[in-house]
Amino acid sequence: MCDVQLWIENHASSGLLSWADQQAAAKRFNVSVACIEAISLKRGILPTRYQRNGAMLSCHDQLCLFSSHVAVVGCGGLGGFVVEELARLGVGHITIIDPDVFEEHNLNRQLFSSTDVLGCDKVTIAAQRIAQVNPATVITPKVKEFRRDNGIGLLAGAQVVVDALDSIATRLELAEVCRELEVPLVHGAIGGWYGHVTTLMPEHHHLEQIYQQPDSRGIEKKLGNPSFTPAVIASLQVAEVSKLLLDRGDLLDNRLLMVDLLDMELSEISF
Known part of the structure; x- marks a missing residue:
């Protein structure tokens, strides 16, 4: 391990380790690039891919x-x-849970969809994509439908859970499992020009307040989903996840942030 550390320190430039050197170190010492990234961050050396994070996130934050x-x-x-x-952003392990395959109607908005992957498992394609985007991130793909009876096993080990579902009934089951596991849940929903985000701490039951008809699939079917609304709401969810992981900033805890992209208005409801 000392040899790896010394090699990294000798090849770092201005506190940064390039992707080429990350690959070279992994090959030289027969370890994963994730291992090299961990060693680098522990030595206070930032992989160059995170250079633009540096003004807001320290090397310790990145670790x-x-x-x-x-x-x-x-x-x-x-x-x-x-x-x-x-x-x-640099999250080291992401479990992705979804039973579905890509269909043609997904092409207008779903980031990992393309005409080449129609009929393929969404989580498998996601894993392949992330292997190209950031090979140091470990992806655990699970081609499973989330249910109350399998939820604890599917979410095992997660520190934060993100709700990216389209079924109200399943969302409520997810919230119940997260409470049981005492894990925060970052909830987001979209429909047409509109969306909302909230962060549910384990002791809260706010999702039941938001959704009064658990058998409904929500308003997506009625209002549709363009390309831009999912990107906006997902970005807000990721901001909430990062704050939870870093214990920083004010969370949307006990607050529902509602986004109207048609009139470019933000509003907030307190629980």
């Missing part, structure tokens, strides 16, 4: 993100953007 495990339930419009942004 905290790298050491974190986030579960994303749903890999469609919201989930695709959430997964990619978490990986680009």
Whole structure:
């Protein structure tokens, strides 16, 4: 291990380790690039991919993100953007849970969809994509439908869970499992020009206040989903996840942030 540390320190430039050197070190010492990233961050050396994070996140912060495990339930419009942004941010382990395959109607908004992957498992394609975006992020793909009876196993080890579902009934089951596991849940929902975000701490039951008709699939079917609304709401969810992992800033805890992109208005409801 000392040899690896010395090699990294000798090849770092201005406190940064390039992707080429990360790859070279992994090959030289027969370890994963994730291992090299961990060693680098522990030595206070930032992989160059995170250079633009440096003004707002310290090397210690980056190590905290790298050491974190986030579960994303749903890999469609919201989930695709959430997964990619978490990986680009530097979260080290992401579990992705979704039973579906890509269909043609996904092409207008789902980040990982393309004509080449129609009929393919969403989580498998997501894992392949993230392997190209940030190979140091470990992806655990689970082609499973989230349910109350399998939820504890699917979310095992996650420090934060992201709700990227489109079923109200399943969202409520997810909230119940997160309470049981005592894990925060970052909830987001979209429909047409509109969306909302809130962060649910384990002791809260706010989702039941938001949704009064648990059998409904929500308003997505009625209002539609364009390309931009999922990207906006997913980004707000990722901001909440990062604050939870880093224990920083004011969370949307006990607050529901509502976004109206048609009139460009933000409003807030307190629980």
